[in-house]
Amino acid sequence: DDYCRLLSYVLLPLYLQVIEDTEKLKQKLHEARRHIKLARELHRNLVVSERRIREHATSQRYRKIQEISDGVGVARSLLHKKVRQRRASPILASKADDSPLQPKMASFSSQSTPKDRDTTMVSESNVKKRQLGDMVHVSKFNKKAVVLKVDPSKEEILVQLGNIKLKLTLADVVI
Structure with missing residues (x-):
């Protein structure tokens, strides 16, 4: 009888400790399951969000295109x-293209010295021949290029050779 009482005093606290530890483990297990459930839900939401982002990016790309x-x-x-307008009235187009060059040519020839007049005349005739386009x-x-801009005051011409834009002197280009 004393032996049973002694065992109950010793074993009872141990038994209670085991029960308490078991309850704590159950709570941790329940919490872990809840976290796993939340993680799965978050993963599903992430997958849905990624799909929506891809769809939105695709729709934006198509909209931009x-x-x-x-x-x-x-x-x-x-x-x-x-x-069509230019082809319909070539006379008006040629007058419109010549008119911006006239004031520049007048100022260019008035600034030149008598010694330079011979080369100026050649340049003026070359400039008049070279029009935009x-x-x-x-x-x-040794390639053909398109005239983009003519600057008679500096005797320069801007041309496009393929993808390259070049600023050249009037002497470097031939009609």
């Missing part, structure tokens, strides 16, 4: 309209 296509269409229409031969590269 559509806007660019629309802009290109408008620009092409305007360009075709100007070309004309094809010229660039002797340095």
Whole structure:
């Protein structure tokens, strides 16, 4: 009988400690399961969000492409309209192209010295021949280029040779 009482005093606290530890483990297990459930839900939400982001990026890309296509269409229409107008009245187009060069040519020839007049006349005739959009031969590269801008005061010409824009002297290009 004393032995049983002694065992109960010794074993009872141990038994209670085991029960308490078991309850703590159950709580931790329950909390871990809750965290796993939350993690799965977060993962599902992440996958859905990634899919929505991809769909949004794709729709934005298509929208940008559509806007660019629309802009290109408008620009092409305007360009075709100007070309048709220019083709319809070539006399007006040539007068319009010559008129901006006239004041520059007058100031250029008035600043030149008598010694330079011979080369000035050659340059003036070359400038008059070279108009925006004309094809010229660039002797340095042995290639054809498009005239973008003519600056008779500096005797320079801006041309586009493929993707390259070059500023050359008037002597470097041949009509």
